[in-house]
Amino acid sequence: MRRLREAAGLTQEELADLAGLSVRTIRDIELGRTARPYRRSLELIAQALGLNAEGAARLVRTRKARGAEIAEAGAAPTADDGPRAAQLPPVTGDLIGREDLIAAYERYLSLPGAAVGPRAPLLITGPAGVGKSMLATRLAHGVAHLYPDGQLFTDLHGHDAVEPLDPASVLRGFLCSLGVSPSNLPGSLSGLTALYRSLLADRRVLILIDNARATEQVRPLLPNSPGSAVLVTSRAQLRGLLIRDGAQLLETPYLSEPAATALLEEVIGPRRLRAEPAAGRELIRLCGGLPLALRVLAERAAQRPGLLLRDLVEELTRPGFPLDALDVPDDPASTLRTVLSWSYRALPPRAARLFRLLGLHEGPDIRLDAVARLTAAGSGSASLNRLAAELSVLVDAHLLESPAPGRYRFHLLVRLYAAERAAEEESTRAGGIAYAAPRFAGQDEARHRLDGKPRGAQPPARTREWYGEHDNALRLTCSSGGPGRSTGAY
Incomplete structure (x- = not known):
């Protein structure tokens, strides 16, 4: 040559x-x-x-x-000549509000491979319904032409209605797609991985691995060639992939208000949004920038021209089961309650119960010590450390956010789901709140929470801390008052 x-x-x-x-x-x-x-x-x-x-x-x-x-010479069987794999799923719709992300990471995937060793995989994480799979698919299609030896795709079903796939099953499918006869497939995971990496060693292949639950599912699927690239999506952080495999992290954000507005305009039209600007803004606030929720509601409005946006707002704010407004009867995979249930079912039992108990909390966020009181976890340092570790499980699963050290909050729609789980699986919600309220900051200080200032002269840090809890105390006290619950309100 x-x-x-x-x-x-x-x-x-x-x-x-x-x-x-x-x-x-x-x-x-x-x-x-x-x-x-x-x-x-x-x-x-x-x-x-x-x-x-x-x-x-x-x-x-x-x-x-x-x-x-x-x-x-007795070498391992190699792939027969066959069609080039082109397995990427189709791109569905425009990704509004993701233009900058797409441009930046298309550049990353277009860079030459490393001089020595494989290219670091791109790990796309984020909560359920934020659009990770759509983003990854759009990125993959945008750079597919740079990988002339083919594109491989698998859905690992890490958070899904079916059992997660094991890497050996995926590798068998990949190897057959690369032309290896089923009779030549090794029996062990290590043998499958070795053959897979040998076949890809001198090729430029793009591999899209969707919906992973754990690093162990993904690592055997990583090639060792600098010319290939891997995209992985997951609701979990997959810290092992970041630490040992040097993955590049792309945390998929919620949509900004302008992007959410643009999404609504695309589906229902700008005229309809201009007719109800206040209801449109409230709908965006209630959905918290979650694309799945916004699109479900917008499609409902588009299919029913007589349905007002304020009617949708009322459905999302009514007592009972407001998540019913986000049901898609003919497609459970697009129903927010179902999508969240897959993340919830994947939690360890202690983390799942903590998730439910946090659903009893009415405030916008909550401190670690308040979580300890809500869950009766104990106030000692060892107890708080264990509790913080359990909260980290929820944060890593993108079911809970930690905006600052020691502080936690739900996305509004996730909190509604947690409250539903608590109502079904825990003791009565009223009893849980009545238990939490008088212990919120200590018995002798609770009755002074709503005075408008901390009791007595306080240093600036303590005053800031008090004001940070004022919203929580107000909501908690209002929720715990009323017939049958007066012992919890001050």
């Missing part, structure tokens, strides 16, 4: 650019480091060199002859 390249007057860099391959791929083929080049790569090289059909066929035959030598 080097003689052909030099006869064409091309450098390795120029040939790589014309063929859409990496310089390393060209160099390794010429030096014999690539034992059996991928057929598609040789076809691209032949096209870039301007070879006729006979010359191109000769170049491919050289590859086959080299493959026979490897087989005689």
